[in-house]
Structures are given as structure tokens and as C-alpha cells.
Amino acid sequence: MSPAPGFVSPVRRALLGMAAAAAVVLATGCQPAVGGGPPEPDPVSTATAASTPGPSSTPTSVPTASSAPSVTPAPSVGPAPSAGPTIGGTAGPGTGASTAPTGPSAPPGRPSVTGAPAPGAPAGPTSVPVTPGRIQPGVVRTGPATHYGADGGGNCMFDRLTDPAMPVVAMNELDYETARACGAYIEVTGPGGTTVVKVTDRCPECGPGHLDLSQQAFARIAGGVPGLVDVTWRLVSPADIGSVQFRVKEGSSAYWLAIQVRNHRNPVVSLEVRVNGAWTALPREMWNYFVAPQGLGPGPFTVRIxxxxxxxxxxxxxxxxxxxxTTGSQFARH
Incomplete structure (x- = not known):
């Protein structure tokens, strides 16, 4: 008996389904997924995924030379020509040796700190205002004069006299003025005459205006009067006495420095040393040395008096x- 219209046997339906599935596989060229999982990604998507490292990837092993242009060093990594001037501009005085660039990267022609010319250093004698002291030019003083066995030594710490007949004087405490009077030449006039003496010592017990003369000097102005006479005295500039001298005290070093000025025609009121491009005044001690308690290095020193x-x-x-x-200069005569 023939089947009714529209009826398909179960066996034939199965065969038709299998034929259709085979046709689909042949048309797409793909194998059916096993277990119903997603289809395997094509090569294009695989390469894209590999170029993006996951959390556990090591970045240095994934990029290639063509995919990491930032690995090539930029020109700014090397020493820039402006590095030298920048460092030199910020370095404080005296620090050029430790902060200035060295080698080819240093800009040509850059002066060092120590090699720079000292601005303002006078080529010859100059003149500036001075604060008046006790002993002033053109001022005549009066007071008593006595004498003692002077030998040229004393508080001013000059050398002892090579000529015992040279007249010297010990200045009273007030006019000694913390050694400012040391080395000054004083013209003394008494009842017996006039003489010029050099201040080499201090008389702590003498009052203002009092001069304690060497015996030779006293004999020249006292006129035979023993012991004590009244005198007038004033500051003078002697004739040729040679050049100014400096003496660095025993024990001076890079860490403690004491400088004395000698053989100066006029009283010295200050001594300065150029430190890091600026003049620094050194304090004067009662014993007639200008002292830098912490020293000023190994020298030589540029000194201004x-x-x-x-x-x-x-x-x-x-x-x-x-x-x-000994220098080659001397103060002017007045």
C-alpha cells in the first residue's frame, strides 16, 4: 500500500538530515565543534590576541623591535650643551671645582671661579672715607711725658730695636685704641726740643694724652728736666722708610691665620682679605695682628690695607x- 501524501518515513527523514549536514560541512570547510564549544578562532584573531600581553605576561618578551619604537634612545638622553652653564650659574662662590662639569661636555671658554678676575681690585693706591680714631691727622694733643727702658718690643709685637738710639714710645691705653696706634709716627715737642718717635708699645696705666717715651727720646725733649714733663704731640708722615711689610704669625695655617702690617708710613686702620670675590675685614687684636680665627685656606692671600x-x-x-x-709699595707722605 502506498504511503499517504505528506508522509515521510522516519528512516528517510534521518537520511535526508544527514545529507543536509554533510552538504553544510563541505560548503564551509569547517569541522563541527566538539561538545558544542565555540569555533576555533582564525589565525588573524590569534595574532591580535598574542600582541596584547595578559596580566601574567612579561612586557619585555612580547614586543618586537618593530612594535616598540620607544626603545631607541632619544637625543636628549646624552649631555646637553646647556648643562655646563646651568651648573656654573647655580654654584656658589668657591664651589666651581666640585660642581662645574668636566670633560668635553663643558662649554668652551667658561672661566673657573678661582680663575675669574677679582672685580674692583685696584691697580694702584685708592682712597676711601675713614672713620676718625683717637689719633687724627692735623690734631695736636697735649699731655704728660715720662720715660722707661724701651727696646722697641711690647704690645705692638714688633722686633726689638737694632739701633738702641731709635726713639720709641708706649701709647696710653685710650689713644692706643686696640693697636690702631701701632706703627704710627708721632712728633713730640717738650721744653727741650722736638723729636719723632714710633709707637711700639702700650701703657695701660697711662691716662689720655700721656706718652711714656724711651729714655733716648725723653732726653731729646725734656731739656734736662728729670722724670716728667708736659708735651704736645701730633701725627706725622716720615720721609723715606722703605716699603710696607707683612708678617704672618707663628702657628698660622690654613685653619688659623694672623697677619701683621709693618713699616707703614701712616697708621693702618683696617686689613681686608679677598674671600670668594668679596673683601672681608679681619678683626685686629690688642697685640697688633689681624686674625682669621677659622683660617682662610692655604693662600696666597690678596690683602688690602x-x-x-x-x-x-x-x-x-x-x-x-x-x-x-716686603712689598714694593708704601703709603703717601702727608
């Missing part, structure tokens, strides 16, 4: 303890 008239001389002083250094 000023006399009571405001004249300034600039000289070089070496760190040579216990030696006298």
Missing part, C-alpha cells in the same frame, strides 16, 4: 709663618 688718610694698598701675602714679606 687702609691707612688713616683713607689710602688703600693691595698686596699678595703668602702663608709663610714667622717670615717678613
Amino acid at each position: 687702609t691707612d688713616v688718610y683713607g689710602e688703600q694698598l693691595v698686596e699678595t701675602v703668602n702663608l709663610a709663618p714667622a717670615s717678613v714679606q
Whole structure:
């Protein structure tokens, strides 16, 4: 008996379904997924996924030379030509040796801190205003005069006299003025005459105006009067006495420095040393040395001295303890 219209046997339906599935596989070229999972990704999607490292990936092993252009060093990594001036501009005075760039990267022609010319250093004597002290030019003083066995030594710490007949004086405490009077030349007039003496010592017990003269000086002005006479005295500038001298005290070093000025025609009121491009005044001690308690290094030192008239001389002083250094200059005569 023939089947009714529209009826398909179960066996034939199964065969038709299998034929259709085979046709689909052949048309797409893909294998059916096993277990119903998603289809395997094509090569294009695989390469894309590999180029993006996951959380557990090591970045250095994934990028290639063509995919990491930032690995190539930029020109700014090397020393820039402006590095030298920048460092030099921020370095403080005296620090150029430790902060200035070295080698080819340093800009050509850059002056060092120590090699720079000292601005303002006078080529010759100059003059500046000076604060008046007790002993002033043109002022005549009066007071008593006595005498003692002077030998040229004393508080001013000059050398003892090579000529015992040279007249010297010990200045009273007030006019000694913390050694400012040391080395000054004083013209003394008494009842017996006039003489010029050099201040080499201090008389602590003497009152203002009092001069304690060497015996030779007293004999020249006292007129035979023993012991004590009244005198007048004033500051003078002697004739040729040679050049100014400096003496660096025993024990001076890079860490403690004491400088004395000697053989100056006029009283010295200040001594300065150029430190890091600026003038630094050294305090004067009662024993007539200008002292830098912490020292100023190994030297040599550029030193500027000023006399009571405001004249300034600039000289070089070496760190040579216990030696006298003679210059080629002298203060003007007044």
C-alpha cells in the first residue's frame, strides 16, 4: 500500500538530515565543534590576541623591535650643551671645582671661579672715607711725658730695636685704641726740643694724652728736666722708610691665620682679605695682628690695607709663618 501524501518515513527523514549536514560541512570547510564549544578562532584573531600581553605576561618578551619604537634612545638622553652653564650659574662662590662639569661636555671658554678676575681690585693706591680714631691727622694733643727702658718690643709685637738710639714710645691705653696706634709716627715737642718717635708699645696705666717715651727720646725733649714733663704731640708722615711689610704669625695655617702690617708710613686702620670675590675685614687684636680665627685656606692671600688718610694698598701675602714679606709699595707722605 502506498504511503499517504505528506508522509515521510522516519528512516528517510534521518537520511535526508544527514545529507543536509554533510552538504553544510563541505560548503564551509569547517569541522563541527566538539561538545558544542565555540569555533576555533582564525589565525588573524590569534595574532591580535598574542600582541596584547595578559596580566601574567612579561612586557619585555612580547614586543618586537618593530612594535616598540620607544626603545631607541632619544637625543636628549646624552649631555646637553646647556648643562655646563646651568651648573656654573647655580654654584656658589668657591664651589666651581666640585660642581662645574668636566670633560668635553663643558662649554668652551667658561672661566673657573678661582680663575675669574677679582672685580674692583685696584691697580694702584685708592682712597676711601675713614672713620676718625683717637689719633687724627692735623690734631695736636697735649699731655704728660715720662720715660722707661724701651727696646722697641711690647704690645705692638714688633722686633726689638737694632739701633738702641731709635726713639720709641708706649701709647696710653685710650689713644692706643686696640693697636690702631701701632706703627704710627708721632712728633713730640717738650721744653727741650722736638723729636719723632714710633709707637711700639702700650701703657695701660697711662691716662689720655700721656706718652711714656724711651729714655733716648725723653732726653731729646725734656731739656734736662728729670722724670716728667708736659708735651704736645701730633701725627706725622716720615720721609723715606722703605716699603710696607707683612708678617704672618707663628702657628698660622690654613685653619688659623694672623697677619701683621709693618713699616707703614701712616697708621693702618683696617686689613681686608679677598674671600670668594668679596673683601672681608679681619678683626685686629690688642697685640697688633689681624686674625682669621677659622683660617682662610692655604693662600696666597690678596690683602688690602687702609691707612688713616683713607689710602688703600693691595698686596699678595703668602702663608709663610714667622717670615717678613716686603712689598714694593708704601703709603703717601702727608
